[in-house]
Amino acid sequence: MRAPIGRVGRRTIGWVGRRTIGRAGRRPDPRNEGGPTRAPGRRQRLLTRPSLRAGLARAAALAAVIATVGLLPWLSGRDPALTVLRARSAEQEPTAEALAAVRRDLGLDAGPAALFGDWAGGLLHGDLGISWVSGADVLPSVLSGLGVSLTLMAASLAVAVLIASALCAPTLVRGARGTLRGGGGAVAAMLAAVPEFLLATVLLIVLGVWWGLLPVSGWQGPAHLVLPALAMGVPAGGLLGRLVDDALPAVFRERWTDVWRAAGVSRGCVVAAALRRALPALVPQVGLVAVGLTGGAVAVETVFAVPGLGRTALGAAKSQDLPLLQGAVLALLLLALAAGGCAALVRARLFGTALKGSALALPAPPPGRVRAWVPGTLAAVLALVIGSGLVRDPYAVDTTLRLAGPSAAHPLGTDGLGRDVLARLGHGAASTVGVALAVCAVSLLLALAIGFLPNTGAGLADIANAVPPVIAGVLVAALTGPSTLGASLAVALISWPPLAAHAAALVQETRAGAHVMALRAIGAGPGWILTRHVLPAVAGPVARHAVLRLPGVALALAALGFLGLGAQPPAPEWGLLLDESRLYVERAPLAALAPAAALALLAALAVTLAGLRPRTRHVRRTAAPTPAELSKAAR
Amino acid sequence: MNPLLDVTDLVVRYDDHTAVDHVSFHVDAGETLALIGESGCGKSSTALAVLGLLRPEHGSSVRFAGQELTALRGSRLRALRTRFQPVFQDPYASLDPRTRIGDAITEPLRVHRRPVAGRAAELMELVGLDPAYADRRPHELSGGQCQRAGIARALALEPRLLVLDEPVSALDPSVRSGIVNLLTDLQDRFGLGYLFICHDMALVRHTAHRVAVMSAGRIVETAPVRELFAAPREPYTRDLLAAHHRRPAR
Numbered sequence: 091m092r093a094p095i096g097r098v099g100r101r102t103i104g105w106v107g108r109r110t111i112g113r114a115g116r117r118p119d120p121r122n123e124g125g126p127t128r129a130p131g132r133r134q135r136l137l138t139r140p141s142l143r144a145g146l147a148r149a150a151a152l153a154a155v156i157a158t159v160g161l162l163p164w165l166s167g168r169d170p171a172l173t174v175l176r177a178r179s180a181e182q183e184p185t186a187e188a189l190a191a192v193r194r195d196l197g198l199d200a201g202p203a204a205l206f207g208d209w210a211g212g213l214l215h216g217d218l219g220i221s222w223v224s225g226a227d228v229l230p231s232v233l234s235g236l237g238v239s240l241t242l243m244a245a246s247l248a249v250a251v252l253i254a255s256a257l258c259a260p261t262l263v264r265g266a267r268g269t270l271r272g273g274g275g276a277v278a279a280m281l282a283a284v285p286e287f288l289l290a291t292v293l294l295i296v297l298g299v300w301w302g303l304l305p306v307s308g309w310q311g312p313a314h315l316v317l318p319a320l321a322m323g324v325p326a327g328g329l330l331g332r333l334v335d336d337a338l339p340a341v342f343r344e345r346w347t348d349v350w351r352a353a354g355v356s357r358g359c360v361v362a363a364a365l366r367r368a369l370p371a372l373v374p375q376v377g378l379v380a381v382g383l384t385g386g387a388v389a390v391e392t393v394f395a396v397p398g399l400g401r402t403a404l405g406a407a408k409s410q411d412l413p414l415l416q417g418a419v420l421a422l423l424l425l426a427l428a429a430g431g432c433a434a435l436v437r438a439r440l441f442g443t444a445l446k447g448s449a450l451a452l453p454a455p456p457p458g459r460v461r462a463w464v465p466g467t468l469a470a471v472l473a474l475v476i477g478s479g480l481v482r483d484p485y486a487v488d489t490t491l492r493l494a495g496p497s498a499a500h501p502l503g504t505d506g507l508g509r510d511v512l513a514r515l516g517h518g519a520a521s522t523v524g525v526a527l528a529v530c531a532v533s534l535l536l537a538l539a540i541g542f543l544p545n546t547g548a549g550l551a552d553i554a555n556a557v558p559p560v561i562a563g564v565l566v567a568a569l570t571g572p573s574t575l576g577a578s579l580a581v582a583l584i585s586w587p588p589l590a591a592h593a594a595a596l597v598q599e600t601r602a603g604a605h606v607m608a609l610r611a612i613g614a615g616p617g618w619i620l621t622r623h624v625l626p627a628v629a630g631p632v633a634r635h636a637v638l639r640l641p642g643v644a645l646a647l648a649a650l651g652f653l654g655l656g657a658q659p660p661a662p663e664w665g666l667l668l669d670e671s672r673l674y675v676e677r678a679p680l681a682a683l684a685p686a687a688a689l690a691l692l693a694a695l696a697v698t699l700a701g702l703r704p705r706t707r708h709v710r711r712t713a714a715p716t717p718a719e720l721s722k723a724a725r
Numbered sequence: 726m727n728p729l730l731d732v733t734d735l736v737v738r739y740d741d742h743t744a745v746d747h748v749s750f751h752v753d754a755g756e757t758l759a760l761i762g763e764s765g766c767g768k769s770s771t772a773l774a775v776l777g778l779l780r781p782e783h784g785s786s787v788r789f790a791g792q793e794l795t796a797l798r799g800s801r802l803r804a805l806r807t808r809f810q811p812v813f814q815d816p817y818a819s820l821d822p823r824t825r826i827g828d829a830i831t832e833p834l835r836v837h838r839r840p841v842a843g844r845a846a847e848l849m850e851l852v853g854l855d856p857a858y859a860d861r862r863p864h865e866l867s868g869g870q871c872q873r874a875g876i877a878r879a880l881a882l883e884p885r886l887l888v889l890d891e892p893v894s895a896l897d898p899s900v901r902s903g904i905v906n907l908l909t910d911l912q913d914r915f916g917l918g919y920l921f922i923c924h925d926m927a928l929v930r931h932t933a934h935r936v937a938v939m940s941a942g943r944i945v946e947t948a949p950v951r952e953l954f955a956a957p958r959e960p961y962t963r964d965l966l967a968a969h970h971r972r973p974a975r
Contacts, residue, residue, distance in 0.1 A: 605818060
């Protein structure tokens, strides 16, 4: 008896879910007046035109990225002839003729169109050009890097899936028993927020250097795979686990789970069905996790000296070896696109025709409990450290006190040049947070401006999702040289699209509101409605969203600083501090662990802030009659 | 004399679906025409088209005091909008949640650059709303108070026709009669024409002068209210009234 119920039920999951959503989504209006006549037309228009436009936006974004990569040598605007000459033969005098010969050799004097044509033409024949530095063909080194990176990513994905399963198991067990309560997911959120470069450094220090369990650099055997795979897989697993763990409680809240349990369907069967219901909707996000791995690969491969694609790209960007950079970045982007494409295919396969009209959308997760004191405490601790560091001098060099341990004069010890770690931490926060604030403000303005253009949201979010911040940082650094400005530009470039998507959604929602129609009825023009009603409704929530992203932006800036793509020494930037101090980690562990701890605090702050769901609307009072109303009614 | 509102052959289509199919009716000054019918029969689409908020198909005619509405665009349409105003079903949704009640009531005046001074209090008193509420926001008012604010806002431009799209169906039964009485008082005082969209038969019987019955996008019957309730001609009307009688009044 059990098996047939399960089988029939499984086929009807979608139907059950759809009914539930339909009921929950619409305002409870017993007579449901006016809705049905308008709904069909609107839904149809939503399906056809914007999806086409989003597709066009995606294609345009891809074309733009490829064009940027192809035109890198020309866009950078710098003359690499001298660099190339030095790299090729140190003895040769940099005479005008020699430089001109190098330029001719590289095809730099041909202009952008010819340059791009050459590159694209070569690309079609599988020729990625010749490295400016080594003079070797680019393709073999890109391919060998790709092989290494793919192995590493596969191992990381395995780690991620293991961790995600471990994180979801309690929810699944409780859900199947019917004893599920809200909340939870904090561990997953914390893991997801730890940036790869931070985790890689900590793993290297603790497991590699202190305990000496595993090799910390190179690529000689399976043992070399463990630490990098952990560093990349743990945050990805945290993210995956969090996504699934967020979706599951809502699924278990759907009525069919009660019905199945009441009908005596086994727990295993309910769990399998719940996963089948929750997972397909999350496939696109799983694709995003895979995309994120390409960005994480740059940092992790650099820390563990793994000869993969990410390290190749970073090295090429730093040495201005543009052909190699083009090849490596192109391979990384193709990897990201392939991951996204696979996700889309899997999703289409799992959903089938139900994909249209988003009939199988997951129900919204139940709102979590708001505990404002957690981010409050974290912010207070951070503020304390920053405040006590700010009154000290971050540049005072004392060579007699190099790598000193903690003392009264230097509470967190000193770094390799005898500078006070606490002072550098405090001043680094001030500059990092200041830059992050500026980046957030720019993103907010861009997002508001672009959010008002119709149907931009989806396409823009796609671009941002396909380019991890580190890759954007590598590209921008190749164009402008590594600098704080370049890093903030890179982070701004990829941090505004989510805000713009949010703004676009709010604009659409507000414009569809009855009060906007009422405004048109009183004869208000589009400008009046936009500036006095839509903009004020959108600006507040999007600004709050931008503030919530502040710690995330700061972390992205720190990641770029860590890779040497952002602030330059001797600036006290957190990522840079971590990078500088990890060289001396055996002698002065505190100098490395202090910025690591500060970054971890920042990550925790990012997570807990994001967990605070801003209250978007005032709770509408039900129309309880006041005494005045009652007396009037009685009249 | 021209009727206040004269609608001829109104057609509204959403892609492949015809919501309003060659509908014709008129509303005179001081008269209430009730438009009744089941959910999805095209009542609200008709209202939106009459308000010029929805572009009807070619060949439709909506004449307001002899002036063709469907031919107008932009600022000229906005100028004519001062003559007819809507009152919507959901009093909360039809007011901007961020705008104070007093500002919301005088907003039509500011849009059309007319003097505002003192008008908020005047209008609020007209609809029986304490002028002290002018500084409140919609969510701080009850549904009935909010709907009074909506009516005050509709009256700000001194229109001659109100399009009432189920103005009381979202309200508590205890508040409804107060709003209905207010609307009848205002009609008597200013000679307003009402296009009253409704599906509460008791209310229609109480307030309307004439009734147009809509079904599947068409008007199947138009008759004075007494006649319709005493002797409905069309089977659909009979079903509708019978359904009402079976259901206890809410």
